[in-house]
Amino acid sequence: KQEVTQIPAALSVPEGENLVLNCSFTDSAIYNLQWFRQDPGKGLTSLLLIQSSQREQTSGRLNASLDKSSGRSTLYIAASQPGDSATYLCAVKGGGTSYGKLTFGQGTILTVHP
């Protein structure tokens, strides 16, 4: 059974800092890994998706890496801003026919203060 763990559970940083969020998963037989952002009481916004054959993806100030063999991914946020404050969720998709099944971590609550 796939299990996803995110560290830290919460993080508070001053504006402008570079930061790293960590995600680990127990079963390396994944199809892809995705990072989401969730604002309080809202749905999920996809940030980056990394296919199992890829090592990293970048979008603006965000960079996500994937080390499938060690079961780890990191999300790097450069020059953090107060608008980055949200919960960040990591999710993995396994193979097989469960096309819509993602296994999520519990999330990291990020607060960026001015």
Place this chain on the structure above:
Amino acid sequence: ETGVTQSPTHLIKTRGQQVTLRCSSQSGHNTVSWYQQALGQGPQFIFQYYREEENGRGNFPPRFSGLQFPNYSSELNVNALELDDSALYLCASSFVGGSGANVLTFGAGSRLTVL
């Protein structure tokens, strides 16, 4: 291109009642999946539908059931509501077929409170 829309956005029920939540898939998508997100937790997979049939289920009892319609919209039904069913229910759609990455698009969710 429209995204995934869910209704209602908020609702309150009492224990023992039944609830139906609705989801309209993103245009062109043929698969829908449902997730339950309790407060402070990550979403948990309930089930998915493909070609109007359940095609994968998480660790949820049979009182959680669903439907997918020919237009790929979907319903989640929960019978005999319990207090622990209070959560944000998220619907996600995707396209299965071809060589695409099968990326899920999530709706904004339906917030269910059971009293």
